[in-house]
Amino acid sequence: MTRTAVLICPGRGTYNAPELGYLARHHGARAELIEGFDAIRASAGRETVTALDGADRFSVAKYSRGDVASPLICACSLADAAALAGDIEVVAVTGNSMGWYLALAAGGAVSAVDGFRVVDTMGRLMQDHLIGGQLVYPWMGEDWRPDPARKAELLGIVAAINARTGQELHLSIDLGGMLVLAGDEPGLKAFEAAVPAIGGRFPMRLANHAAFHTAMQAPVAELGRAALPVSLFGQPRVPMIDGRGGTWWPGSTDVDALWRYTFDTQVCEPYDFTAAIRTAAREFAPDLFIVTGPGGTLGGAVAQSLVLAGWRGMADRAGFDAVQAETGLLVSMRRDDQRAQVT
Incomplete structure (x- = not known):
């Protein structure tokens, strides 16, 4: 029996000390995908995600950097998306902040490798300038x-x-x-x-x-547009819900507008993750909301957003907990017990 799901990709701050080794633990079978990501890093003379993930110890000073955290999170998230069980039908994808770039790849508007290229480039630009x-x-x-x-x-x-x-x-x-x-x-x-x-x-x-999603990032947005051409983009395979709660539909997406939104609007204007989850619930009504790894902190924001949307009668934390206990509708792939339900 098919289970429908909205796939939710995380943003920055979701690869911390407990996540060190996430790729090695969960994704040895997806070596070809990870090798493609490593090749992009190696060609630029930067440490590969395999090497970063396989380090002996975690350092906040290093692993919180945009040019380190962003590609690591991207690799983990897209590998998780590729690991979903065959009975799960992804009916829409969305993400939080940097997770929008991951949603582009998970939704098929860019390839996985080009999605990684987008994340790696924007992470480096943000770190190089670190405005605010x-x-x-x-x-x-x-x-x-x-x-x-x-x-x-x-x-x-x-x-x-x-x-x-x-x-x-x-x-x-x-x-x-x-x-x-x-x-x-x-x-x-x-x-x-x-x-x-x-x-x-x-x-x-x-x-x-940095001061993400504000006009302070206009210089970074301009550099991103110069480095990442619209030719990377195409029609998505599944609907993608952006940081305004709007949906980009397969077969009817204006690709130029999608590129402009990605490297202008969402970089320089507030990101409404709450609205994205409200749209996911009300327009797609999935059986599951699946949050990809590596971290598990985004689950709380998803749950709170469902409460704010009044989804399935939820009015507070107790209401969410009751629905979750009955249906298991929110799945965090960071948690081994929940991961086993969807892989």
Whole structure:
């Protein structure tokens, strides 16, 4: 019996110390795919993903870099996508932030190798320029009950900081119950000073992250367009849901517009992952939401986004947990117990 699924690709920050060796553990059978990725890195004189994944130890300073983390995450995610069981029909693909590039490859709008080339190039450009930074702050409580007034209050603080001379701060990603904010150092510090600390974790700075999805990235977007031509792109094989909640359909996609969105709009404007999951649920109603590896942190944002969409009557964390216990609709390929259900 066929199971329908929306495939969700992760962004930066999902390859950490516990993920070291992920490719070796799970994807020895996909050597040909990984070799293609390694060849791109080797031809540019950079360490291959096989070597990075096979290192003896993990270093945050090294593995949080865009030119290291991005290709590693890409290789793990696309190999996971290739490992899905034959009874799973992927009805749509989406991703968070950098995960949009992975969704392009998983959805067939670019080849796997060209998808890796896109990720490797953009990761290097982001790292070379490293314009601004990012932090994360929650607007939902532990019960995941939506609090739109609190969200509006926080976004008001962001707008007030951004209006000041010498400070820049923007919404970067609407990530379920979290706000990912991006700006310059004075703007980030101003926000940290304006909000209470939560759980000893938030506001949380993201190491080696630039001010993604803001106008601050316009120079990187321009370099990306120059390095990655529209000829890499074609019609997707399956629908792709972007960072506005819009869908690019097989057979009717304007390829030039898709290229422009990828290397202009989504680089320089906020990424609404919450809207992408809402579209995935309401328009495709899959049996499963499958989050590819290497990390497992994106699952929470998916679950929170489903609550915000009111999917299957979910109104809070308890509602999601009840549906999850009954149906197992959210699968994280990072978790061995859940991975076994879909590979």
